Amino acid sequence: MTEVSTVLARRQGAAGRLTVNRPEALNALDLRMIRAMLAALDEWESDPAVTAVVLDGAGERAFCAGGDIGVVHSSAVGDPAVAWALWREEYRLDARLARYPKPVVALMDGITMGGGIGIGAHAAVRVVTERSVLAMPEVAIGLAPDVGGALLLARAPGELGTHLALTARRAGPADAIHCGLADHYVPSAELPALVDDLAAGAPVEPAVAARASDPGPAPLAAARCWIDDAYGGTTTVEDVLYRLEAIDEPGPREAAAAITAAAPTALKVTLRAVRRAREMTSVEECLRQDFRLCSRFLRHPDLAEGIRAAILDKDRSPRWRPGTLAEVDDAAVEAFFAPLADELTLPEQSTLWSDHR
Template identity: 90%
Template sequence: MSTVLARTQGAVGRLTVNRPEALNALDLRMIRAMRTALDEWESDPAVTAVVLDGAGDRAFCAGGDIGVVHSSAVGDPAVALTLWREEYRLDARLARYPKPVVALMDGITMGGGIGIGAHAAVRVVTERSVLAMPEVAIGLAPDVGGTLLLARAPGELGTHLALTAGRAGPADAVHCGLADHHVPAGRLAALVDDLAAGAAPEPTVAKYAEDPGPAPLVAARCWIDHAYGGATTVEDLLYHLEAIDEPRAREAVAAITAAAPTALKVTLRAVRAAREMSTIEECLRQDFRLCSRFLEHPDLAEGIRAAILEKDRAPRWRPGTLAEVGDEAVEAFFAPLAEELDLPGPDHLVHP
């Protein structure tokens, strides 16, 4: 069975990532199949919009194929670099697609799932949706243009989600700008039928949308903005968080201190840099630089081993403390590559 189902239904191109046994995680073959379908539909006048979803009821897309990344980190780096290069081109393609893309992010949507879904023209979550960029927990920084989205979230909420590997339910996803509408899962089929009949995507989705309820992060924003906004370093941030008498602040401290020190410092720098960016291409070029350097760093393979492969939840980070990660080491991640990520689009500048 194909791991990507590409077909037309009336006026829409239907693109389904179809690997439910792996939570629809993306591999290189899937990425290429999606780009092929998008290329074909762009010149097809019968297709007026694209609907992107995931097979099964557990996940839209849980990310990229982490097993491939681990094998590449301990073996041939070119394999993961090829995966990321083509994945980021797909992310940019979806963000710039000339026809509306409606992403139905029903279920788990993490990492690479954010890349293909959260840059779409119309982004839908359901009551089952859980969105996250959890990379710091495996010794990596958020990629797939995720830091651009997080940087644009209200106040310091995006920085909080990035450094804690935090999860956003449907209400938080809409509030933080990771999604546009909440549509109950039971109404998605009818929504797609209306789109297939030629209805305009944005007003049609809005017709099916419902209030997702209160966003937990709204209630937490006061202490989040205070702690993160007043911090210039991760060490400063932890100092501010530890002074807050709030259970969720203590949970944030625990999550941050469990993550890879190098990844934390690089991620904070990356989110702050993304605040000055205006295009997804800028962010994806930065992401490619960072992931290329993490591929050479021992924390990535170790983080995947501890969290996903052996699941002992006891990573041995190197270096093991924030104090050992100096500014020069962080800046080295952002230095230009010998071969930068080449992306089409309106922004052809490579920013140092």
């Protein structure tokens, strides 16, 4: 039997085509896939015939649902070195895509979560469709947003990014564009024609704009007032919950319920991470922070328990340790951010992340 490649890297005219090809796992990334993508990007960078890179996912359900959660779980209960190796290469890929000297067009059609945000939302041109669902749902499994996601969320209008981070809320195409996680809405039926345009050598921005349309109103824009009030200021997670629970409306009630169900330690670390990311100027800085946080969570009991409850047993009844926000003190949170003996190293670039948009 011929083995099916989990990354399809090929030339189509002037476009380098990268397709994550693991639809049975919602195109979740494993180490071999990450390395294959890095190799293709290295090859195309010096190929003058390639003027743009198009990144998409196989199937109609997902662009990429994240990193391989099975690897993370086995590392959390066994050998952490396996997850460390995955994250080091994954974060290198995220930074590479953010800095790539040729335009990368990410077609985030379908489920795009966690590691999918890492490979898609740092690209030069980010496209969503009517099927797109974007999220950083890490607090629900006892982890903090990684893959540079805290930086993206920190740049969202007002406190929308904090809201998305603490509730693990999913964003549709209009919300994704409003929050700065995507740039253009293109109906999925138009994607083949868009790829053909790029393969023919059409300039990227005009080609995408010609196929784009209005995604409609963003629900989060309408909720901005109560979200900014609840999450704003030098606040704690406890403060956020108190303010949300004081608003007798469906949106705040749903947000409070989502936060209450998440891991207390992950919530407090996530709030600190997003606040710190507001002062960052490069994706590399955020990725180094992410590696510190994930390395610490890998040895924390909540990560294995969160994956068990949400992914493996699916009982949705995690037993967090500690089980309440009050039991997570500032010193415990700050310890997640301390330097590691073996830090993540990434090439420093002269162009700032903020200049990339």
